[in-house]
Amino acid sequence: MELRQAEPTLAAGRAEAALAGGIAAGLERLIGLFRSLSLPDGLSLTAAATLATLERSGPRRLTALAVQEGVTQPAMTQLIARLQDSGLVSREADTQDGRVVQVRLTGQGQEMLARRRAIRAERLAAVLARISPEDQEALAAALPAIDALASAAH
Amino acid sequence: MELRQAEPTLAAGRAEAALAGGIAAGLERLIGLFRSLSLPDGLSLTAAATLATLERSGPRRLTALAVQEGVTQPAMTQLIARLQDSGLVSREADTQDGRVVQVRLTGQGQEMLARRRAIRAERLAAVLARISPEDQEALAAALPAIDALASAAH
DNA sequence: TATTGTTATACTCTATAACTATA
């Protein structure tokens, strides 16, 4: 009984391990692509990710943002201060709990995100034009899976 | 004649633009995944990417590395100094040109890369186990395309 | 003169530790 249950589990584990190695390598190379696509608009990687999180999830507490982006609470305090100075986010007091700060994306912040994405998509289109139609189709087919993978992370 | 040639070109351009938008969004979320998978071994993103480049391409000149990783020459000088202090790379004089510095990955550097990848693949496997078999297959099928995309970047 | 790389200096971003305010 141990054997009959163990075999398929192990086989699946091995297949996943091999796939994981491949994905990890691909991910490593995609970092280079992503960096070559990024723009000199003065937004750090953490800053851009934080804005994207706020857009996707709506207003969030400062501590929640720090956890989500993997930085310390003081680092997030300062990042939010910078983003507020730039007009990209606003801070609001919580009516329930006087200690809590709610952070909200402003319209200006949304515009900034949209602008960044448009430029990046444009540059990416130029790269896509240089790979084969078959590879383009494979990427298009994998988009839902990529989304699922990113969502499964937490 | 203009019309017959123009139509498929425009159609292809539109399809690529739509795909580019999707890929750009996926890439943005994958970066988050990658960061959540990365480890506190004191290696910056640029440092890790530089080591990976040296492993993939063999010894390279300092300027070539700076261009490849998208940092300035002084920044690469200092990064290489740090990596050399840690024993991960070595510097060698060029016999042809006295101004040139060749940077080479050491055995210790290779071990560091291998260790990082093993840990990341392990964590990624845990995430992969949480998505559907169909999504796993789509990702596996897209691996060559991902590689082609990363290669097409320069 | 042009190219390769280094040094000097300043700025951004981050972490740890100590602190204030609210619960």
Next chain:
DNA sequence: TATAGTTATAGAGTATAACAATA
């Protein structure tokens, strides 16, 4: 006391500008 966030300080990593050495 515990929790949410801030302030203080120090360190890593980067860029620009000025420099030295070689071609």
